[in-house]
Amino acid sequence: MIWLVIASMIAVNGFGYWDVITYAEKAPLTDIAGSYSHNEITALVEAGIMTGYGDGSFKPASSITRAEFSAVIAKLLGLQEMPDKAAVFTDVDTSAWYIGYVGALSNAGIINGTAPGIFDPQASITREELAALFVRALGLEEIALKLPLEETYADSEFVSDWAKPYTALANRIGLIRGIIDRDGTMTIQPKEKAQRQAAARLAYEFMTNHEVYFNEAQRLMQLPASPSPEPSAAPSASPSSEPTATPSATPAPTWAPSPTATPVPTRTPSPTATPTISPTPTPTPTPIPTPQPPTGLIAASGDTVVTLTWEASAAALFYTVYQSTVSGTAFEEAATHVTATTATLTGLSNGTPYYFVVRAVNAGGESEFSAETSATPQVAAPVAPVLNEAVSGDMQVTLSWTAVPKATSYIVYYSIIQGTQYVEVARNITSTTATITELANGRTYYFVVRAVNAGGESSYSNSLSAAPVLPPPDTPANIRVTNGYQQATVQWNASARAARYNVYMSTVSGSEYSLVASNVAGTNYTVTNLTSGIPYYIVVRAINTAGESAPSAEANAMSYLEAPRGNSHYNYVSDMMLFWSKPANATRVKVFWSTTSDGPYTEYLPQYSFNTSVAFRPVVNGTTYYIKYIAVYPDGESDFSSVYTAPYYY
Numbered sequence: 001m002i003w004l005v006i007a008s009m010i011a012v013n014g015f016g017y018w019d020v021i022t023y024a025e026k027a028p029l030t031d032i033a034g035s036y037s038h039n040e041i042t043a044l045v046e047a048g049i050m051t052g053y054g055d056g057s058f059k060p061a062s063s064i065t066r067a068e069f070s071a072v073i074a075k076l077l078g079l080q081e082m083p084d085k086a087a088v089f090t091d092v093d094t095s096a097w098y099i100g101y102v103g104a105l106s107n108a109g110i111i112n113g114t115a116p117g118i119f120d121p122q123a124s125i126t127r128e129e130l131a132a133l134f135v136r137a138l139g140l141e142e143i144a145l146k147l148p149l150e151e152t153y154a155d156s157e158f159v160s161d162w163a164k165p166y167t168a169l170a171n172r173i174g175l176i177r178g179i180i181d182r183d184g185t186m187t188i189q190p191k192e193k194a195q196r197q198a199a200a201r202l203a204y205e206f207m208t209n210h211e212v213y214f215n216e217a218q219r220l221m222q223l224p225a226s227p228s229p230e231p232s233a234a235p236s237a238s239p240s241s242e243p244t245a246t247p248s249a250t251p252a253p254t255w256a257p258s259p260t261a262t263p264v265p266t267r268t269p270s271p272t273a274t275p276t277i278s279p280t281p282t283p284t285p286t287p288i289p290t291p292q293p294p295t296g297l298i299a300a301s302g303d304t305v306v307t308l309t310w311e312a313s314a315a316a317l318f319y320t321v322y323q324s325t326v327s328g329t330a331f332e333e334a335a336t337h338v339t340a341t342t343a344t345l346t347g348l349s350n351g352t353p354y355y356f357v358v359r360a361v362n363a364g365g366e367s368e369f370s371a372e373t374s375a376t377p378q379v380a381a382p383v384a385p386v387l388n389e390a391v392s393g394d395m396q397v398t399l400s401w402t403a404v405p406k407a408t409s410y411i412v413y414y415s416i417i418q419g420t421q422y423v424e425v426a427r428n429i430t431s432t433t434a435t436i437t438e439l440a441n442g443r444t445y446y447f448v449v450r451a452v453n454a455g456g457e458s459s460y461s462n463s464l465s466a467a468p469v470l471p472p473p474d475t476p477a478n479i480r481v482t483n484g485y486q487q488a489t490v491q492w493n494a495s496a497r498a499a500r501y502n503v504y505m506s507t508v509s510g511s512e513y514s515l516v517a518s519n520v521a522g523t524n525y526t527v528t529n530l531t532s533g534i535p536y537y538i539v540v541r542a543i544n545t546a547g548e549s550a551p552s553a554e555a556n557a558m559s560y561l562e563a564p565r566g567n568s569h570y571n572y573v574s575d576m577m578l579f580w581s582k583p584a585n586a587t588r589v590k591v592f593w594s595t596t597s598d599g600p601y602t603e604y605l606p607q608y609s610f611n612t613s614v615a616f617r618p619v620v621n622g623t624t625y626y627i628k629y630i631a632v633y634p635d636g637e638s639d640f641s642s643v644y645t646a647p648y649y650y
Contacts, residue, residue, distance in 0.1 A: 035060040036323060036332050037197040038347025040204035049075045050200060060197035067098040067121035070105050072203050073137050079104035089119035110136045128159055128190035131176050132166035134202055138210060140217045144169040147220060153178055154185040173216040175205060180331035209337055288364035291316040299356055299375035306375045307344045308356055313367060316360035327355045348377040351454055381456035382407040385449045390466035396437045397466040399447055403432050407451035412436060414445045422448055439468045472549050473498035473542035479555040488557035490538050491524040495549060498542035506537045513539060530559035561636055564589050564629035566644025575617035576648050578627060582612050586631035594626045597643055601628055619648045
């Protein structure tokens with residue numbers, strides 16, 4: 001069944017399934033930059049063979065499950081999903097996303113369960129299982145089981161017996177190389193879980209070089225077997241039977257079934273007086289020598305890339321490039337079937353040292369490793385920023401510039417001489433703005449900026465100049481007014497950078513302000529000569545050498561006519577003497593009385609109110625009298641004073 005699937009695909013379009021894949025735009029994966037299979041993963045995801053996860057990750061170092069791997073193989077082979085064929089497995093849910101792929105592979109005989117009726121979809125694929133499944137997918141299972149290939153891995157004793165034919169063939173045809181240990185030995189680590197990046201590397205090889213591996217396996221089948229030594233006939237004086245000729249070895253069958261060879265008939269013995277000459281042995285084919293290791297390996301690093309070059313090896317068909325992050329060990333394939341003497345490895349991590357070796361390959365096998373070389377990928381130094389603006393302030397200048405791609409920080413320099421003698425004033429700036437302080441107001445400074453990353457510093461940006469200046473002061477706040485007789489006192493909070501203040505007043509709210517006081521040193525001022533009862537509107541501005549601030553919020557003032565204040569009284573036998581203070585500018589005082597605090601109040605003897613006292617009569621002993629006063633001015637009267645309480649006892 002496997003052969004029919006593979007053969008039909010070759011016959012129809014030579015594995016042309018990949019020729020009609022539509023590459024769609026997909027969101028980039030976030031965690032494959034440091035994977036040795038970065039390029040292969042990208043190609044497989046774009047081709048729809050493998051997918052990432054919902055969070056944008058691929059998880060290259062995580063193990064690949066049997067369910068995930070079923071989808072990969074089925075897609076590589078272009079198999080139609082067959083959900084009904086998965087019914088043989090009791091643990092494959094009918095709604096599982098992978099059921100169609102499992103059914104297709106089960107129907108093709110490529111994948112089996114882990115036990116009768118059990119598929120175990122979430123179990124991880126081991127490295128030996130990975131080799132077996134790819135060999136089956138290539139249609140090479142029968143060849144693997146027929147060829148007497150020996151395991152060459154240092155840990156081959158740990159390979160399961162059932163898996164040894166598959167791992168041996170996968171290694172012999174170059175599909176799987178193994179892992180290079182520190183001592184130079186090659187291991188396969190058969191029971192380790194296969195990582196997703198390893199599965200991607202093999203899936204990509206399957207997708208792009210399947211014919212190479214398929215043809216190499218067929219070539220191995222067609223190699224003649226080495227004959228066994230044939231015995232020579234011993235001389236005899238008496239007649240002896242002529243030895244039966246040993247049939248020559250039948251060639252190994254090609255992938256298509258071969259007809260059965262016709263047996264060579266046994267010759268009839270005939271007597272002879274002389275010894276019979278033994279048949280000529282079949283010559284052993286001359287082995288193809290493996291190529292010499294490449295020489296002159298040189299590495300040139302770039303931004304997440306390293307380009308390798310080397311001298312060509314005689315008789316090499318192609319080369320395999322290995323990389324590691326540890327010198328002398330743990331090498332893994334980074335590029336295979338390289339036919340040129342150069343290779344560019346991408347998706348590397350900047351700042352990480354990498355170590356590289358190369359092997360030459362031909363039909364005879366692989367060479368030893370080349371001499372090791374190393375390189376550390378590094379981002380290129382950034383380009384210079386463009387300085388856009390320099391804004392002056394009080395003893396400071398604020399700069400802004402255009403962000404530079406791949407810059408990690410910026411450095412700011414200034415000079416008091418244009419174009420030269422720049423001095424660093426700030427570094428490790430991660431934004432595109434910087435405020436440079438402690439500058440001298442009135443002095444011109446010239447500024448430039450450099451971008452920085454791990455690759456170095458850029459050249460200077462363009463230069464901009466600015467001269468710090470003292471800005472106008474802040475606007476006065478918290479304006480408040482205390483009204484008085486024909487005057488009002490305004491107060492405010494001190495303003496930053498204010499030297500003095502100007503006070504403005506108007507009888508119209510919001511406009512027509514006139515300056516009533518300039519260069520006020522403190523934070524209060526009394527405006528006089530106001531007309532009582534008229535509203536006034538006052539604002540304050542702070543001033544310094546840079547100018548005047550914006551006006552403060554408006555404060556409302558209105559002067560009033562001061563009322564008298566009742567001071568005391570004195571009781572006599574028949575009357576009570578009242579005393580009060582008369583406000584300045586008042587012409588007389590009106591006196592009002594009541595026997596209850598809330599009135600009504602009656603004016604008492606107006607003719608006596610020109611003075612500051614009056615004799616109040618008649619009085620009743622034991623009575624409390626309540627007194628109020630009003631001051632009379634040429635332009636009006638004040639409000640009532642507060643109530644004065646005068647109890648009479650005598």
